[in-house]
Amino acid sequence: xxxxxxxxxREFREDLNLRQNEENAAIIExxxxxxxxxxxxxxxxxxxxxxxWVSPKLDITDKVIKxxxxxxxAK
Numbered sequence: 001x002x003x004x005x006x007x008x009x010r011e012f013r014e015d016l017n018l019r020q021n022e023e024n025a026a027i028i029e030x031x032x033x034x035x036x037x038x039x040x041x042x043x044x045x046x047x048x049x050x051x052x053w054v055s056p057k058l059d060i061t062d063k064v065i066k067x068x069x070x071x072x073x074a075k
Contacts, residue, residue, distance in 0.1 A: 034067040 038060060039047050047060070 031064065031068060034064055038063055038067055 035047055035049075038044070044060075048054075
């Protein structure tokens with residue numbers, strides 16, 4: 001009975017990890033589309049996602065979040 005429980009627990013963890021990875025990939029894809037659209041619309045030459053520091057006047061995080069929450073950007 002203990003082995004059966006451990007097996008089911010392991011299967012559950014594997015399924016959970018797979019589903020989390022799928023959802024994370026979907027979120028990243030949606031964010032990348034929103035960022036690309038923002039870059040096209042505002043004529044940005046470069047957008048860097050992983051930085052150590054950025055000036056608030058260059059930070060487009062709020063614009064990306066707004067684009068992600070806009071139902072029109074879900075297309």
